[in-house]
Amino acid sequence: xxxxxxxxxxxxxxxxxxxxxxxxxxxxxxxxxxxxxxxxxxxxxxxxxxxxxxxxxxxxxxxxxxxxxxxxxxxxxxxxxxxxxxxxxxxxxxxxxxxxxxxxxxxxxxxxxxxxxxxxxxxxxxxxxxxxxxxxxxxxxxxxxxxxxxxxxxxxxxxxxxxxxxxxxxxxxxxxxxxxxxxxxxxxxxxxxxxxxxxxxxxxxxxxxxxxxxxxxxxxxxxxxxxxxxxxxxxxxxxxxxxxxxxxxxxxxxxxxxxxxxxxxxxxxxxxxxxxxxxxxxxxxxxxxxxxxxxxxxxxxxxxxxxxxxxxxxxxxxxxxxxxxxxxxxxxxxxxxxxxxxxxxxxxxxx
Numbered sequence: 339x340x341x342x343x344x345x346x347x348x349x350x351x352x353x354x355x356x357x358x359x360x361x362x363x364x365x366x367x368x369x370x371x372x373x374x375x376x377x378x379x380x381x382x383x384x385x386x387x388x389x390x391x392x393x394x395x396x397x398x399x400x401x402x403x404x405x406x407x408x409x410x411x412x413x414x415x416x417x418x419x420x421x422x423x424x425x426x427x428x429x430x431x432x433x434x435x436x437x438x439x440x441x442x443x444x445x446x447x448x449x450x451x452x453x454x455x456x457x458x459x460x461x462x463x464x465x466x467x468x469x470x471x472x473x474x475x476x477x478x479x480x481x482x483x484x485x486x487x488x489x490x491x492x493x494x495x496x497x498x499x500x501x502x503x504x505x506x507x508x509x510x511x512x513x514x515x516x517x518x519x520x521x522x523x524x525x526x527x528x529x530x531x532x533x534x535x536x537x538x539x540x541x542x543x544x545x546x547x548x549x550x551x552x553x554x555x556x557x558x559x560x561x562x563x564x565x566x567x568x569x570x571x572x573x574x575x576x577x578x579x580x581x582x583x584x585x586x587x588x589x590x591x592x593x594x595x596x597x598x599x600x601x602x603x604x605x606x607x608x609x610x611x612x613x614x615x616x617x618x619x620x621x622x623x624x625x626x627x628x629x630x631x632x633x634x635x636x637x638x639x640x641x642x643x644x645x646x647x648x649x650x651x652x653x654x655x656x657x658x659x660x661x662x663x664x665x666x667x668x669x670x671x672x673x674x675x676x677x678x679x680x681x682x683x684x685x686x687x688x689x
């Protein structure tokens with residue numbers, strides 16, 4: 339692996355899929371235990387087993403997208419590459435509107451993966467088959483034949499597909515209940531692709547007893563990182579970017595890092611933001627470092643706040659302005675909402 343330092347602009351906060359394999363490998367230092375757990379689970383799958391699917395749950399900035407990208411890289415160039423092939427789906431499937439479109443996209447992204455491998459003959463073959471599939475007269479035919487083509491290509495390669503889907507809630511929201519049941523039936527066949535999804539919260543499609551994907555996933559939760567893990571991220575960033583001046587500061591400013599860890603909630607994306615801000619040295623006052631982070635995240639959280647319902651905004655504003663933990667009676671008084679209105683909104687906000 340090259341020892342050439344990374345620049346700050348090469349450290350992506352929101353688009354890790356744009357980073358090279360080498361950059362992802364260098365930057366991925368946290369979540370090693372969870373990463374290895376998923377690889378071990380994949381490695382135990384036989385060629386014709388009924389697959390175990392996985393769902394990665396974590397708040398924004400907890401590393402879900404980076405985890406999927408790191409798995410994709412490992413499945414292409416690591417020890418499992420001879421048995422599996424990754425299909426990394428687009429981060430946001432905004433144009434998804436049917437199961438047939440989802441499966442066609444899987445084939446398209448499989449071609450992308452093979453193109454990276456240099457298998458141009460297979461890429462051209464998939465493109466030709468995609469053109470033929472899109473001409474079929476019915477959704478049912480496209481679904482059945484697309485899946486058959488996917489399995490046939492996997493069999494010819496001797497590599498089982500691993501479908502990696504970020505924000506998987508978009509997929510389920512775009513599919514009807516009938517299509518969700520159909521997708522589950524396809525993915526529970528022997529030799530079927532393994533689905534690894536990521537989402538900010540548990541999916542209704544997998545948690546309700548009568549839901550199409552009930553009990554279909556093994557859950558993996560990405561929680562707030564411990565201070566030692568966040569410290570490892572900062573130290574690694576200093577090392578791979580050649581920021582020698584800050585490496586000494588990290589030792590001397592451990593107390594400040596501890597405070598910033600508590601204030602930022604152990605979120606790896608936020609700590610990466612912090613590193614980019616302090617790479618030339620910490621501010622004289624910790625409040626200045628914190629304000630700099632707040633300035634970076636303001637557009638993101640302003641957008642999230644404005645997308646809340648009117649009642650939710652009133653609740654969040656009341657809680658935020660109260661500073662100390664707020665009791666329900668005070669919240670009811672501040673927001674002019676009754677208990678029957680408050681309770682469901684608080685549950686939604688917690689989710």
